[in-house]
Amino acid sequence: VRAVVAYDGTEYSGFQWQKNAPTIQAELEKALERLTQRPTRIVAAGRTDAGVHARGQVIAFDPTWRHGLGDLQRGMNALLPDQIAVRDVGEAPPDFHPRFDAVRRRYQYAIHNAAVRNPLVHRYSLHVSRELAVAEMEEAARLLVGRRDFLAFGSPPQGNNSVREIFAARWRAAGEMLSFEIEADAFLYRMVRMIVGTLLRVGYGSMTVAEFGDVLETRDRNGAGPAVAARGLVLEAVLYPDDWRSEAGSGPN
C-alpha cells in the first residue's frame, strides 16, 4: 500500500522512529497496529527533521487487512492525532519503495516579512522584520537551477556524493508572506534550510548575488547559511517515474 501523509511537525522529533522521542513514524505504526492488530513497519520517502511539516509525504507498508483501502484510511485517520492525517491511500506498484523510487521532491519554505510578528502564522513560518531585497533573492535563486555539487549547502549521507539536480527554485510573494519553492531529484541533509538562510543574506544586503554564485561554485560552507528554523519548511510533494505524485488537491491545504 502506498499512502500520502500530511502532518504538523511542531511537536515531533522528526519523521523517523526514535527511542524515547515522539515521531511521525511511531504514531503511524501505532495507529496501524491498533487497527490491524499486527505490528507493521512503514517506510517513507523522506526523513523530515524535527519541527518540519508535510503536505505530501509518501509512505509504504504491507498491512494485514481484509477490508477496502478506503476503510483503512478512515480507520487510521480516526486513530491518529489531529497533527497527522492520511490524505490518500492506494495500491502500490510491485516492489515499490517510496525513497529509492522517488525521482523528485518539492519543498516550500515560508517567511513572514513584516515589522511586527504575527502569532497566527508563527507555527508555519519564519518571522523576518527587516526589509528584504526580493529581486536579488530571486536572481540568486535562479543560479541554483541545474545539476551540480551542493556541498556548500549540506552533507550527503555517508559515502555518497553531494551532486544533486535542482529543477526549480523560486520566490513567491503574497501580502506579508514570502515563500520559497524548490524542486530537486533529492536533497542533502538540511539543504533547503541552508539555501534559504543563504538567500536571506542576499535579501539583507550582506551578500551580493555574485557572492552567492561564488559560494555555489567554490562549495565553501563558510559562505553559506546559517540554516533557518524548521517550522517554515513543508515537504509538499514527492514524484515517481510512473508520473504519480503526492500533490495536494486544489485549495490552500
Next chain:
Amino acid sequence: VRAVVAYDGTEYSGFQWQKNAPTIQAELEKALERLTQRPTRIVAAGRTDAGVHARGQVIAFDPTWRHGLGDLQRGMNALLPDQIAVRDVGEAPPDFHPRFDAVRRRYQYAIHNAAVRNPLVHRYSLHVSRELAVAEMEEAARLLVGRRDFLAFGSPPQGNNSVREIFAARWRAAGEMLSFEIEADAFLYRMVRMIVGTLLRVGYGSMTVAEFGDVLETRDRNGAGPAVAARGLVLEAVLYPDDWRSEAGSGPN
C-alpha cells in the same frame, strides 16, 4: 495607551484573567509589569473564550513609562510568548474605554470543508467532511442582518436585553476553506459559534432556510446550535466612533 493585540488562543483559557489558568490578560500584564517595574491593569474590548484567536483585539492601559510608544511595543513583544503580539500602540483619546466605546466588532469563523482533515489548518478551523449547501447557507446568513432580538443564539449579560444589530453576515469560499464573516454592534455570549452551528444545519440539509428564519423570529433556542468549536473563531477588528479600527494591514496576517 490603546493597543492592538493578536493571539493564538489555543493554549489559553480565554482573554480574561483567571486564578490558576493561563490567560491572554495575565500574559500581557506580566510583560507590562516586567517592562515598567509596576503592576498595570489592562482592559480589553472583548473577553474572547478559551481557544478563540484574535487579530484585532483592542486593549487600553495606563503605563508608567518615560520612553516612546514604539519602545513600549518592542519591549512588550520581546517579553511576550510567541502566541501573543502587540501589533500597534498609540495614544488613546481621553477617557477611552475599549469595550464601552466600541461601536462595532467583526469576527471570522473558518471551516475546512474537505473529505479528509488537514493537520496544517486544524488549529484555525473546524473540519467538516460532509458536502455543504453553501448557497442556502448564504441565503440564511442574509436573514441575520438587521436589528433584532438574538436570544435564540446566546445569552445576554445579566439584566441586559438580547437585542443586537448585525451589519453584515456572509460566507466566502476559497478552495477547501469556507469562512463566515460577521459584524455587529455587540455579540451575546457564544453568539457567533451558535450562529455558525445553526447555519451548518442549513448546509447539511437538516434545516431549511425558512426554518432558520423561524428560529430567528421565535427566538427559540431549541432550534439553534449547537455551538461550533472555538478554534475556528478569530476576533478580526473592533471599530470606534472616531473611525479608528483595529484592522490588520494588507496580506494574509
